[in-house]
Amino acid sequence: QKEVEQNSGPLSVPEGAIASLNCTYSDRGSQSFFWYRQYSGKSPELIMFIYSNGDKEDGRFTAQLNKASQYVSLLIRDSQPSDSATYLCAVMRREYGNKLVFGAGTILRVKS
Amino acid sequence: GAGVSQSPSNKVTEKGKDVELRCDPISGHTALYWYRQRLGQGLEFLIYFQGNSAPDKSGLPSDRFSAERTGESVSTLTIQRTQQEDSAVYLCASSLQTGIYTGELFFGEGSRLTVL
Numbered sequence: 001q002k003e004v005e006q007n008s009g010p011l012s013v014p015e016g017a018i019a020s021l022n023c024t025y026s027d028r029g030s031q032s033f034f035w036y037r038q039y040s041g042k043s044p045e046l047i048m049f050i051y052s053n054g055d056k057e058d059g060r061f062t063a064q065l066n067k068a069s070q071y072v073s074l075l076i077r078d079s080q081p082s083d084s085a086t087y088l089c090a091v092m093r094r095e096y097g098n099k100l101v102f103g104a105g106t107i108l109r110v111k112s
Numbered sequence: 113g114a115g116v117s118q119s120p121s122n123k124v125t126e127k128g129k130d131v132e133l134r135c136d137p138i139s140g141h142t143a144l145y146w147y148r149q150r151l152g153q154g155l156e157f158l159i160y161f162q163g164n165s166a167p168d169k170s171g172l173p174s175d176r177f178s179a180e181r182t183g184e185s186v187s188t189l190t191i192q193r194t195q196q197e198d199s200a201v202y203l204c205a206s207s208l209q210t211g212i213y214t215g216e217l218f219f220g221e222g223s224r225l226t227v228l
Contacts, residue, residue: 006154043203043219044155088154089227098143099168100217105152 003027004103006090008043019076021106023089026070031063032092038105039085047087048074078104079110114138116220118204124226125194133189133223137206144187145217146179147203155203161187194227201225 038042157171181187205217
């Protein structure tokens with residue numbers, strides 16, 4: 001079982017719609033959860049992080065965490081073509097330092 | 113520097129040769145990470161440094177891979193006797209803090225390695 005699992009996609013949504021990206025993780029001891037965005041040919045950049053169960057909103061982005069279900073998601077409201085990218089879920093546990101483990105990523109395509 | 117700097121940006125080598133990849137983290141960042149990203153794949157964790165120590169080397173694929181960090185700054189990833197499956201983009205990232213609430217890694221542009 002992979003430590004962090006994501007549907008590879010591509011997930012296609014029309015412009016203006018809500019995009020929902022999902023991630024599950026295997027280690028119940030995981031403490032911190034992150035969403036990174038990676039444009040083609042570029043390096044990842046942090047979008048959001050979440051530590052506590054529930055929702056966290058930042059502009060058009062909402063991260064949701066359910067530790068009991070070992071599930072974290074990212075919602076993108078009013079999706080724009082510029083949101084088209086690969087979204088990487090990452091999980092951290094304070095073991096041997098702070099190893100940040102990434103999922104394989106979900107490709108999002110927003111069609112105008 | 114202003115950001116994480118990696119060199120070389122591109123490296124083409126022949127199978128069996130050794131390569132060194134360099135990472136200059138953001139000044140003052142105590143944590144430094146190396147990841148490998150094969151074409152169309154996710155980020156594969158290789159090694160993590162806290163200061164000059166590597167608490168977690170579990171991701172190094174084989175004993176052909178090694179890494180070091182000196183002066184809590186520059187890090188070098190060395191791949192000996194390269195194989196074609198080593199072809200990938202090697203990403204370095206640094207982070208300011210190491211508490212459990214840390215996760216903002218700043219990535220370099222990567223070193224693209226092609227082994228012929």
